[in-house]
Amino acid sequence: MHRFIVPKLQLVLQDFQxxxxxxxxxxxxxxxxxxxAIPIHLMVDMMGKFFFTKWLQVLYHWLCSNPNFExxxxxxxxxxxxxxxxxxxxxxxxxxxxxGLDMMNRAVEGMEVIQPGLKENISYLRVLEQRQFEAQQKAAAAQANLGGPAHMDGIGNEMSLKxxxxxHAQQHGLLFRPKPGRMHNGHQIYGFGNVSIIVDSLNQKVYAQTEESWSxxxxxxxxxxxxxxLTRRR
Structure with a gap:
C-alpha cells in the first residue's frame, strides 16, 4: 500500500506552506x-525533506524580525x-x-541566530579551501622538484558529498570507510566512526542507522x- 500512498503524501507535503x-x-x-500506517522511516524521510526544511527557514526569518517571543x-x-x-x-x-528550539533560545538570549544548514555550508567551504591549499602546496613542490609548470589536480572540481x-571525519580524527558486503536499498553502507551511514549522492543526503531505522x-x-x-560504551 505504501508504494502508492507515499508519493501522494510527499506531493502534499511539498506543496504545504x-x-x-x-x-x-x-x-x-x-x-x-x-x-x-506508513513505515516510520518513510514518514521520517518525508518530514525531513518536505516539512522541516521549510519549517526551520520560516522560524529563522521570523526570529530575525524582532518577534513577540511568546x-x-x-x-x-x-x-x-x-x-x-x-x-x-x-x-x-x-x-x-x-x-528550532536552539534557534529560539539564541534569539531570546540576544545571540545571533544561525540560518538552518549554514553550519554544513561553512564546513563544506572550509574543507574545500583546505583541499585547494594542500593541492597548491603539492603543485608547488612538484614544480620545484621537476622544474616544470605546476599542475594542480582537482582544483576547480566540485567536491563530492563523500x-x-x-x-569532516578526518578533521575529528575519525575513520570513514565502506563496510564490505553491506548494502541498504542499493546504497553502500559506510562507517563514520562508530556510526553506520549511507550516502545518497544523487539527492545530496546522508542517512544514519539508528535503533529504529535510517534517519x-x-x-x-x-x-x-x-x-x-562512546559514552554508552563506557
Whole structure:
C-alpha cells in the first residue's frame, strides 16, 4: 500500500506552506493521519525533506524580525502537539525540533541566530579551501622538484558529498570507510566512526542507522551520534 500512498503524501507535503500569520493545516493533518500506517522511516524521510526544511527557514526569518517571543513559543508548542507520538519517538524528528528550539533560545538570549544548514555550508567551504591549499602546496613542490609548470589536480572540481564527509571525519580524527558486503536499498553502507551511514549522492543526503531505522542527518549530527556511542560504551 505504501508504494502508492507515499508519493501522494510527499506531493502534499511539498506543496504545504508554513505560514504563522494564516496557517492552514488540512494538508498537514491529512499526512499525519497516515503516520501509524506508513513505515516510520518513510514518514521520517518525508518530514525531513518536505516539512522541516521549510519549517526551520520560516522560524529563522521570523526570529530575525524582532518577534513577540511568546507568540513564537506558542507556535512551536502548537506544532509539537500536531506531530503524532510515533514520530516524536524518532531521534531524527526530535533533532529537527531541537534545532528550532536552539534557534529560539539564541534569539531570546540576544545571540545571533544561525540560518538552518549554514553550519554544513561553512564546513563544506572550509574543507574545500583546505583541499585547494594542500593541492597548491603539492603543485608547488612538484614544480620545484621537476622544474616544470605546476599542475594542480582537482582544483576547480566540485567536491563530492563523500569527499566532504571524509574530510569532516578526518578533521575529528575519525575513520570513514565502506563496510564490505553491506548494502541498504542499493546504497553502500559506510562507517563514520562508530556510526553506520549511507550516502545518497544523487539527492545530496546522508542517512544514519539508528535503533529504529535510517534517519536523515547533518554532519554535525553524525559527530554527535559518534560521541554518544562512546559514552554508552563506557
Amino acid at each position: 508554513v505560514n504563522p500569520v494564516n496557517q492552514r493545516l488540512d494538508q498537514f493533518n491529512w499526512v499525519m493521519s497516515w503516520a501509524s 507568540e513564537v513559543l506558542n507556535w512551536y508548542k502548537g506544532w509539537k502537539e500536531l506531530i503524532p507520538e510515533e514520530l516524536h519517538a524518532n531521534e531524527s524528528i526530535r533533532y529537527q525540533l531541537n534545532c 569527499d566532504v564527509i571524509e574530510a 536523515l542527518v547533518s554532519l554535525e549530527r553524525l559527530l554527535d551520534m559518534h560521541n554518544s556511542s
